[in-house]
Amino acid sequence: MRNSTFLFLFIVVGFLFSSSGFANNEKPNLPHKLPLIGNTLLPKKSLTRFNVDSVSIMQFFKTYSKLKKYQKDVLELYKKREYNTIWYDDKRVSEFGHLLYEKVDLLKEQGIEKKMPYKDEIDEIFNENVTDKPSQINTELLLTSMYVFYASNVYSGEDAATLKKIGWYLPTKNISYSRILDSLIVDPARLNQDEHLLFGQYYKLQDVLKKYRTIEKNNLWNKIDIDSATYKELKPMDSSAMVGQIRTRLFVVGDLKQDSKRNVYDEEMMAGILNYKKRYGLKLNYTLTREHIDQMNEPVSNRIRTIMLNMERCRWIPTKLAKANEYIMVNIPSFRLFYVKNGKYEIVSDVFVGTRMTETVIFSGMMDRIVFSPYWNVPQSIIDNELKLKIAGDKNYLEENNMEWNGGRVRQKPGPKNSLGLVKFMFPNPNDIYLHDTPAKSLFEFEKRTFSHGCINVKEAKPLALAILKDNPDWPVEKIDKAMSGEKETPCVLKNKIPIYIGYFTAWVNDETGEISFFADVYDRDKQLDKLLYSDVVMK
Numbered sequence: 198m199r200n201s202t203f204l205f206l207f208i209v210v211g212f213l214f215s216s217s218g219f220a221n222n223e224k225p226n227l228p229h230k231l232p233l234i235g236n237t238l239l240p241k242k243s244l245t246r247f248n249v250d251s252v253s254i255m256q257f258f259k260t261y262s263k264l265k266k267y268q269k270d271v272l273e274l275y276k277k278r279e280y281n282t283i284w285y286d287d288k289r290v291s292e293f294g295h296l297l298y299e300k301v302d303l304l305k306e307q308g309i310e311k312k313m314p315y316k317d318e319i320d321e322i323f324n325e326n327v328t329d330k331p332s333q334i335n336t337e338l339l340l341t342s343m344y345v346f347y348a349s350n351v352y353s354g355e356d357a358a359t360l361k362k363i364g365w366y367l368p369t370k371n372i373s374y375s376r377i378l379d380s381l382i383v384d385p386a387r388l389n390q391d392e393h394l395l396f397g398q399y400y401k402l403q404d405v406l407k408k409y410r411t412i413e414k415n416n417l418w419n420k421i422d423i424d425s426a427t428y429k430e431l432k433p434m435d436s437s438a439m440v441g442q443i444r445t446r447l448f449v450v451g452d453l454k455q456d457s458k459r460n461v462y463d464e465e466m467m468a469g470i471l472n473y474k475k476r477y478g479l480k481l482n483y484t485l486t487r488e489h490i491d492q493m494n495e496p497v498s499n500r501i502r503t504i505m506l507n508m509e510r511c512r513w514i515p516t517k518l519a520k521a522n523e524y525i526m527v528n529i530p531s532f533r534l535f536y537v538k539n540g541k542y543e544i545v546s547d548v549f550v551g552t553r554m555t556e557t558v559i560f561s562g563m564m565d566r567i568v569f570s571p572y573w574n575v576p577q578s579i580i581d582n583e584l585k586l587k588i589a590g591d592k593n594y595l596e597e598n599n600m601e602w603n604g605g606r607v608r609q610k611p612g613p614k615n616s617l618g619l620v621k622f623m624f625p626n627p628n629d630i631y632l633h634d635t636p637a638k639s640l641f642e643f644e645k646r647t648f649s650h651g652c653i654n655v656k657e658a659k660p661l662a663l664a665i666l667k668d669n670p671d672w673p674v675e676k677i678d679k680a681m682s683g684e685k686e687t688p689c690v691l692k693n694k695i696p697i698y699i700g701y702f703t704a705w706v707n708d709e710t711g712e713i714s715f716f717a718d719v720y721d722r723d724k725q726l727d728k729l730l731y732s733d734v735v736m737k
Contacts, residue, residue: 249280249337257338263314267345270374274341277375283382284340285333290322294340296385298323301347308406308505310731313346315339348374352394354512355729363725366560367698370515397519399511401706405713406504409497417449418497423490431485435462443485446493447473451712476714478531480644503715506726507704518698525564525697527632527653528705529557530716532646534632534655536664543664546657549635549646556720557651559701562624563694567662569680569687570611571621575600576629579650580607612683619681620662622655624697632697634658647719653699665695 251272258268274283284294301313313319321327322336331339357369377394381387390400412418421442431440441460447469448456457465467483474481477492518524523538529550536544551557575584584607587594595601600609609615618634628651635654640646648654655661659681666672672689680687703716703723718724 247282247285247333249275249282249334251275251280253334254338257335260335261315261339261342264342267342267349270345270349271338271341274345274375274378282337283344283378284337288333290336290340293382293385295323296388297340297344297347297381300388301343304347304350306407307351307403308508309350310505311350313343319343344378345374348372348377352377352512354509359729360513363722363729364559365510365513365701366558367513367700368515368518368561369513393516396511396514396516398514398706399508401708401711402504402508402511402704402713404711405704405706406501406508409501409504412449413497413501419445420494421446421490423487423494425487428487428490430487431462433462433464433467433483436460439490440466443490443493444469452476472712476712478533478644478714478716480642500715502727502731503704503723504713506723506730507702509726509730510700510702518696521696523693523695525632525695527697527699528716529559529699529701530703530719531705531714534653534657534661536661538664544657544661546655546661547641547646548632548656549640549643549648549654550719551649551651552647553720555650557649557653557699558628558630559699560626560628560630561696561698562626564622564624564697565691565694566623567665567689567691568621568623569662569677569689570619570683571615571617571633571686572611573609573615573617574603575607575609576650577606611686615683618654618658619683620658622661630699632658632661645717645719665691 254268254272254275258265258271275281284290286292298319301316301319304311318331318335319339321330322339330336353370353372360366360369372394380391380393387394392400419442422439431437431443438460440462441458444453444459444466445456447453447466450473452472453465453469459466470483470485471481473479474489479489521537526535526537527533527548527550528535532548532550534544534546534548535542536546584594591597595607598609599612599614600607609617613619614636616635618636621631621633623631630652632653632655635658637648637654638656640648640654641656659677662677662681663674666677666689669692680689701720701722703718704713705716706713
């Protein structure tokens with residue numbers, strides 16, 4: 198009878214939620230059978246519930262004032278459930294309540310260093326040796342507050358207002374605590390991983406976080422000894438004790454499959470160095486400079502913190518982003534652009550971005566047109582701060598640079614020397630930022646590429662245009678070639694707008710290899726976020 202009662206409840210719950218949204222109005226995939234969490238089978242018991250009323254809730258938050266910020270969300274949860282209890286099963290805390298408590302105890306695995314207020318009292322609820330436990334109503338509301346605490350920190354992260362203050366203008370998630378709770382109760386396995394709730398990259402970073410914490414725990418991150426006075430660049434076939442230390446580090450982080458302990462910079466180590474440099478976005482050669490060794494000697498705690506910061510950024514990303522049929526993503530710290538279509542990387546291109554004085558903004562837009570052989574309408578700020586001085590010093594400056602006055606403004610005419618190159622990609626935005634080609638191809642040879650006034654200069658600009666218009670019969674390759682001749686400006690309105698996301702991730706795990714890449718914090722945004730999240734913990 199108990200099994201049949203649970204089955205009936207399971208079917209009813211499944212029916213109720215088959216038409217409800219999840220996070221971002223996504224529908225949960227309900228399980229076909231009862232899931233196992235570790236070795237624990239979910240309870241098969243009928244539920245006996247006592248009621249929770251609004252007066253009890255108000256009184257609870259007066260007593261537990263440190264939880265006041267969760268009162269509105271807690272009240273909303275009970276309204277949706279007609280004030281029935283959530284956490285009791287036959288007058289005991291349910292198995293799901295125990296599972297959630299275990300997850301809160303393991304928040305560090307989620308890259309979160311926050312402590313739940315009144316955690317000591319919550320510990321008493323789950324401690325079999327404690328007889329003087331909180332009352333049933335306080336237990337119920339403590340656990341509901343604990344759920345909101347967990348869901349807000351893990352699934353949502355910082356609120357939209359805070360993100361705007363730190364200059365993050367990408368779309369953020371709009372989650373429903375009630376819908377998430379419904380789905381977790383039906384399938385608690387979602388507590389471990391659910392890409393309906395969190396951007397897939399989050400779980401990849403979480404796996405790497407475990408690896409780096411193990412390295413730290415086992416003291417495997419040994420400092421590489423370096424003599425500052427006598428150091429010379431390391432090159433293949435060099436031999437020294439330092440080479441052996443570098444080899445060990447490459448093995449520890451996975452760039453080498455084995456550690457031969459040799460002190461010779463041999464072919465095996467050359468391959469490991471190339472992989473290391475690729476992961477760090479460095480120029481691919483075999484030379485090891487003092488700067489490279491200094492980078493390797495950064496404390497492993499810094500690498501761990503970088504992973505945690507980027508897990509936080511992943512919490513802000515709507516899960517539907519990576520599921521779009523077509524989109525462009527630019528990651529500022531890696532100086533890379535990715536054009537993704539039907540789940541495949543059609544174009545991966547180096548870019549250069551804004552300087553520290555003219556930082557590229559983190560935001561999103563919809564690309565609606567491509568302009569071939571464009572004019573460059575020089576921004577007034579550049580006219581005032583740069584051009585006027587140059588014109589004053591050289592009366593032929595405009596003519597020599599293919600520029601002209603146009604209605605009180607300066608513009609550069611189309612041509613191969615145009616600052617925008619031979620094509621630009623437009624997406625309306627208040628910052629007047631866009632993607633474009635550039636005649637300054639030599640700048641792509643630098644590792645740190647912060648040279649522009651804020652726009653994104655694309656190395657593979659023409660291949661990007663060709664890929665975007667590949668299926669457009671109105672724009673064959675011959676027509677694109679002619680439009681990019683630099684003779685006259687030629688616009689192309691896209692039939693379908695393309696989402697473009699300009700983001701900031703200093704750690705990213707490769708989808709195919711599972712290897713993590715670390716990139717320089719070029720705008721010191723990691724430091725800013727670290728201060729926001731972990732102001733009480735000093736970053737080495």
